[in-house]
Amino acid sequence: MNYCSECGCAVSLEWVPEDGRQRYLCGSCGVTHYDNPRVIVASLVCWRDRILMCQRSREPAYGQWILPSGFLECGETLQEGAARETFEEAGLIIDPADLHLYSVMNMTAIQQVAVAFRVQISGKPAEIRPGPECLKVAFLSEEDIPANQFAWFEALGSRPTRLFDELRSEDYTIQLLSIGTNDGTGFRSREYAIRGHHDYRQD
Numbered sequence: 001m002n003y004c005s006e007c008g009c010a011v012s013l014e015w016v017p018e019d020g021r022q023r024y025l026c027g028s029c030g031v032t033h034y035d036n037p038r039v040i041v042a043s044l045v046c047w048r049d050r051i052l053m054c055q056r057s058r059e060p061a062y063g064q065w066i067l068p069s070g071f072l073e074c075g076e077t078l079q080e081g082a083a084r085e086t087f088e089e090a091g092l093i094i095d096p097a098d099l100h101l102y103s104v105m106n107m108t109a110i111q112q113v114a115v116a117f118r119v120q121i122s123g124k125p126a127e128i129r130p131g132p133e134c135l136k137v138a139f140l141s142e143e144d145i146p147a148n149q150f151a152w153f154e155a156l157g158s159r160p161t162r163l164f165d166e167l168r169s170e171d172y173t174i175q176l177l178s179i180g181t182n183d184g185t186g187f188r189s190r191e192y193a194i195r196g197h198h199d200y201r202q203d
């Protein structure tokens, strides 16, 4: 950040003792600019033993496969954002109310938090088409995804093995992950059993 979004004057990075960290302060209007992590939302759209994947048409990770995902927009719930990204990237309409929490991922090194949801499609899925950020979109099985073609597989702990295992067993968990931490502790995960499911729709 170079300039104040309030008054347009130059900002400087200053130590804020009460916060115990540096922040951008405007020397002219005095505003403190807070820089907080961004939220990524992702969808695991499952059909039979396959999940919907997108082949990236942009760098980084050009040509590699990833889940439909992107930044949460203001005014959206996490589920609405995940459904929107699925439509933008693969042309598939999913109901946000059908999404189940799947994982929450801390990515402190890149100042992001990713929240992933899963949804099961019964019957034949509707037509899919790649959006502008994708070369291809497809429902892929575990065998279809070579580890080295899965975007950021090194950081994410290889292929989504857990998901495919859970798809087969229909015994799902919610996972809390931390990856790529600044202090070098790397990948950590903890799984939570799902004890129950309450349908919050009013119909």
Ligand SMILES: [Zn+2]
Pocket (backbone or CB within 6 Å): 004, 005, 006, 007, 008, 009, 026, 027, 028, 029, 030, 031
């Ligand atoms: Zn200012």
